[in-house]
Amino acid sequence: QVQLVQSGAEVKKPGASVKVSCKASGYTITDYYMHWVRQAPGQGLEWMGRINPSDGTTTYAQMFQGRVTLTRDTSTSTVYMELSSLRSEDTAVFYCARDYDTNMDVWGKGTTVTVSS
Amino acid sequence: EIVLTQSPATLSLSPGERATLSCRASQSVSGYLAWYQQKPGQAPRLLLYDASNRATGIPARFSGSESGTDFTLTISSLEPEDFAVYYCQQRFTFGPGTKVDIK
Numbered sequence: 763q764v765q766l767v768q769s770g771a772e773v774k775k776p777g778a779s780v781k782v783s784c785k786a787s788g789y790t791i792t793d794y795y796m797h798w799v800r801q802a803p804g805q806g807l808e809w810m811g812r813i814n815p816s817d818g819t820t821t822y823a824q825m826f827q828g829r830v831t832l833t834r835d836t837s838t839s840t841v842y843m844e845l846s847s848l849r850s851e852d853t854a855v856f857y858c859a860r861d862y863d864t865n866m867d868v869w870g871k872g873t874t875v876t877v878s879s
Numbered sequence: 880e881i882v883l884t885q886s887p888a889t890l891s892l893s894p895g896e897r898a899t900l901s902c903r904a905s906q907s908v909s910g911y912l913a914w915y916q917q918k919p920g921q922a923p924r925l926l927l928y929d930a931s932n933r934a935t936g937i938p939a940r941f942s943g944s945e946s947g948t949d950f951t952l953t954i955s956s957l958e959p960e961d962f963a964v965y966y967c968q969q970r971f972t973f974g975p976g977t978k979v980d981i982k
Contacts, residue, residue, distance in 0.1 A: 799923075799973075806966065806974075806975050807915075807917075807923065807966055807976075808973070809973065821971075857922055859923075862925075862928070864911060864913075864970050865928040865968070866913070866915075866925060866968070867934060867935075869923055870922065871921075871922055872922055
C-alpha cells in the first residue's frame, strides 16, 4: 500500500539545522509532488513547500524562504526537508504529504522537532 | 494570496447530530478546495477534494458543497469517531480549522 515513513524525533539547539526524511513506498515517487507541512503545538497546519521529485524543482512558502531546503533521492524514494537557523518557534511536528492534484492524499505520521537550549 | 476563513472555531454537538462547517475563500478558487480531518496525535486525513468528492474510504455521511467562494462540509449524523479538528485547504493555504467536540 502507499505509505510515507518519516524519520524519528529530533532535539536541536537554537541556531542549528534539522534534516527530516520521508521515504515513499507503494508508488513511484517521481509521479507525484511532495509537500511539507508544519504544525506547532496546539496550532493549525502551515504549508512549507513542495518538491517535484522527478526533476527536483521546488516551491517554498514565503515565510520559510531562505531557511528551508527540500531535496530528493530517487534511488531510495526519499525526500528530505532541511530547516536551518532553528528557533524555539520551530518546535513542531513536520509532515510530508503526497500531492494529488493540489490536494494532499497520503500523509506521513509526522516528525517531532524540539528546539531547546 | 488566498486567505481561507473557517467558522465556527468550535462546534459542540452530540453524537447523531448534524454538523455544518464553513470555509470562505478570499477570492475565487474555482471549486478547488479540500477538507481534512485531524484527530489528536494523528496526521491529517483527506476527506473531500474539489469541494464535494469523497476521498477513498470516506463514509457517505461526509459531504461537501460550494456556493461561489463559500464552501460547506456537512457530517449528516455524527459518529463518536468524527469528533476532531477539520481544516479546509486550497493549494498552498490552509484554513485555521474548526474543532468539533462533544457537547
